Structures are given as C-alpha cells and as structure tokens.
Amino acid sequence: MTEPRWLSDTEMRAWLGYRRMRRLLDLRINRDLAADAGLSEQDYDVLSILSELPDPAIRVGELSERLLWTRSGLSRHLGRMEQRGLVTREDDPDDARGTVVALTETGRGAIRGAAPGHVDSVRRHLIDRLTPAELQVLGDIAEKVLDN
Amino acid sequence: MTEPRWLSDTEMRAWLGYRRMRRLLDLRINRDLAADAGLSEQDYDVLSILSELPDPAIRVGELSERLLWTRSGLSRHLGRMEQRGLVTREDDPDDARGTVVALTETGRGAIRGAAPGHVDSVRRHLIDRLTPAELQVLGDIAEKVLDN
DNA sequence: CGAGGATCGGTTACATGTCAACTATCGGCT
DNA sequence: AGCCGATAGTTGACATGTAACCGATCCTCG
Numbered sequence: 001m002t003e004p005r006w007l008s009d010t011e012m013r014a015w016l017g018y019r020r021m022r023r024l025l026d027l028r029i030n031r032d033l034a035a036d037a038g039l040s041e042q043d044y045d046v047l048s049i050l051s052e053l054p055d056p057a058i059r060v061g062e063l064s065e066r067l068l069w070t071r072s073g074l075s076r077h078l079g080r081m082e083q084r085g086l087v088t089r090e091d092d093p094d095d096a097r098g099t100v101v102a103l104t105e106t107g108r109g110a111i112r113g114a115a116p117g118h119v120d121s122v123r124r125h126l127i128d129r130l131t132p133a134e135l136q137v138l139g140d141i142a143e144k145v146l147d148n
Numbered sequence: 149m150t151e152p153r154w155l156s157d158t159e160m161r162a163w164l165g166y167r168r169m170r171r172l173l174d175l176r177i178n179r180d181l182a183a184d185a186g187l188s189e190q191d192y193d194v195l196s197i198l199s200e201l202p203d204p205a206i207r208v209g210e211l212s213e214r215l216l217w218t219r220s221g222l223s224r225h226l227g228r229m230e231q232r233g234l235v236t237r238e239d240d241p242d243d244a245r246g247t248v249v250a251l252t253e254t255g256r257g258a259i260r261g262a263a264p265g266h267v268d269s270v271r272r273h274l275i276d277r278l279t280p281a282e283l284q285v286l287g288d289i290a291e292k293v294l295d296n
Numbered sequence: 297c298g299a300g301g302a303t304c305g306g307t308t309a310c311a312t313g314t315c316a317a318c319t320a321t322c323g324g325c326t
Numbered sequence: 327a328g329c330c331g332a333t334a335g336t337t338g339a340c341a342t343g344t345a346a347c348c349g350a351t352c353c354t355c356g
Contacts, residue, residue, distance in 0.1 A: 018286060023216045061334065098321090123155075139161040139162045145277060
C-alpha cells in the first residue's frame with residue numbers, strides 16, 4: 001500500500017467539525033422533539049412522510065426506501081408506533097405479500113402538534129445560525145455527497 | 149402559539165440534505181471501516197483519541213467528554229474493547245474512584261492498520277467530492293453550530 | 297477532624313437498530 | 327396449470343445506546 005494522502009488542516013477541520021456537529025446537533029434537536037412532543041426523530045420522520053402523501057397509505061418497502069432504513073428496523077418501529085396508536089398496518093389489497101401503512105387521526109394530530117416546535121428547534125440549532133450563502137453551500141455539499 | 153416561520157426552499161433543501169447526507173455518509177464510511185479493519189466507527193474514535201494522547205492513559209470521564217458520549221455507554225464499549233484486547237482499564241492511582249484507560253499494543257496496531265484505509269474512505273465519500281471553498285464553509289458551519 | 301453533598305465509574309432495565317432466517321406470495325417460463 | 331427463483335414483511339438472536347440508580351471515594355466547610 002502506498003502512503004495515503006492524509007488530510008490537510010482544512011480538510012481535517014471540515015471532517016472533525018462534521019462529526020461533532022452531527023453528534024451535538026442531533027442530540028439537541030432530538031431532545032427538543034422528545035420534550036415538546038413526546039416523539040423521537042424516527043417517529044417524526046415516519047409521520048412526516050405519511051402526512052405529506054397524496055395517497056392515504058404507503059407500502060412498507062417504499063417507506064423504508066424513502067427513509068433509507070432497513071425493512072426490519074422499520075417493521076419494528078412501525079410495530080411500536082402502531083401500539084401507540086399513531087399508525088395502522090393492513091394487508092395490501094393489491095399484493096397479498098405486502099402491507100400498507102396509514103396515519104391514524106391520532107398520528108395526524110401528533111405531527112400537526114409537533115411540527116411548529118420542531119421547525120423552531122431546527123431553526124434555533126441550525127438554520128438561523130447560518131447565512132443564506134452557507135445554507136446554499138450546505139445544500140450543495142449534501143447533493144454532491146448523495147450523488148452516487 | 150403564533151404561526152411558526154416555516155422553512156424556505158433553500159432552508160428545507162439544506163436541512164433535508166443534511167439529514168440524508170448524515171444517513172448515507174455514515175453508512176458508507178462505517179461499512180468501509182468494518183470491512184477493511186474490522187472496527188466500528190466507535191472503536192476507531194476511541195483508539196484514535198488514545199493513540200494521539202501525550203499521556204499513556206486517560207480517565208474514563210475525560211474520554212467520555214471528548215467523545216460526547218454518556219459514561220455508561222462508554223463503560224460498556226470499553227468493556228467490549230477490553231475483551232478484544234484493544235485497551236486496558238486500571239484503577240487510577242491518583243483517585244481511587246477513577247479508572248484510566250490505555251491502549252494495548254494490539255490496539256495501537258489496529259489503529260495504525262486502519263488509518264490509511266479510513267482516510268481513503270473519508271476522502272472518497274466526502275472530502276474529495278468537495279471544493280476547497282466548500283470544505284472551508286463546512287468547517288465554518290460546524291463551528292457555528294457547535295458554538296455554545 | 298468529620299459529616300454530608302458531589303463526583304466517579306459501573307450495572308441493571310430498557311429502547312431500538314442490524315443481520316440472517318423464515319413464511320407467504322408473486323409471476324415468468326415451460 | 328405448475329414449478330421455482332424473486333420479493334415482501336416479520337421475527338429471533340444479538341449489538342449497542344440511554345436513563346436511573348448504586349456503592350465507593352473525594353472534598354469542602356463548620
């Protein structure tokens with residue numbers, strides 16, 4: 001193996017900064033969300049997707065792709081959310097192998113109630129700390145990283 | 149509660165982009181690290197801090213602060229790493245409540261062996277995809293978010 | 297001194313994620 | 327029609343994180 005190209009100061013600062021930001025930012029926002037609405041970040045993500053859907057229900061597999069989650073993890077999480085009355089699961093009438101997930105009224109109420117506080121939290125901890133130019137670049141960076 | 153300030157397009161793009169980047173980037177880099185070196189990201193972080201220390205050992209509490217980890221989580225993790233022969237734990241001679249953690253030769257070898265591949269992985273998935281200006285801004289963003 | 301609150305690290309109970317294996321079903325091909 | 331590999335979702339075994347609590351030790355202040 002040839003000598004690797006170690007990271008320069010700027011590169012190291014960006015990498016370590018990203019790592020610490022990830023930890024602290026997620027910690028703060030999740031804490032706010034749990035305190036304000038009694039929801040985890042994962043709950044919020046699921047509810048958010050369901051509430052913005054044109055259809056009343058979505059296949060578990062498609063939901064897992066949108067969330068970038070494994071099916072098994074999602075299955076377990078949906079079980080917990082179902083028990084709390086946030087979502088329902090029913091057999092897909094079009095494909096007996098499948099299951100469709102839908103929001104309950106409780107779930108819809110939960111996301112409606114949680115959204116304002118969550119947006120405020122995201123603003124306080126991230127968005128409002130950055131300039132418009134920085135927000136633009138952050139979007140660019142994410143796009144480049146995700147572009148496989 | 150007054151009407152919240154919802155996110156603009158640019159803000160939403162930055163936020164969702166960050167979220168997706170976090171998921172995918174971590175997934176990729178952790179996968180590489182596990183495949184190349186048989187280490188988890190957490191293992192790497194611990195070994196990395198220990199290997200760059202001026203002293204031969206560090207207090208558990210200080211390690212947990214540097215890692216932004218809870219003590220209990222770190223305690224469990226150190227137990228696992230100790231069993232694998234990567235680190236040792238001994239009573240702190242200066243404070244009988246405390247424990248000091250040190251790297252074993254195995255642990256030092258593991259981090260040395262893993263570092264080149266890890267740096268390469270970080271480059272491939274993040275650093276080398278960005279321009280110097282973007283790296284600078286990413287560092288700035290992290291600094292602002294972490295401030296306070 | 298020495299009493300009592302603070303601090304340290306670990307453990308127990310629990311939450312939540314992954315991987316591999318499983319069951320049920322689908323659907324193309326003969 | 328019937329076979330058989332592919333696909334959908336769930337579950338068991340396990341890894342690994344947190345919060346609450348515990349026993350031991352430290353240290354300040356009367």
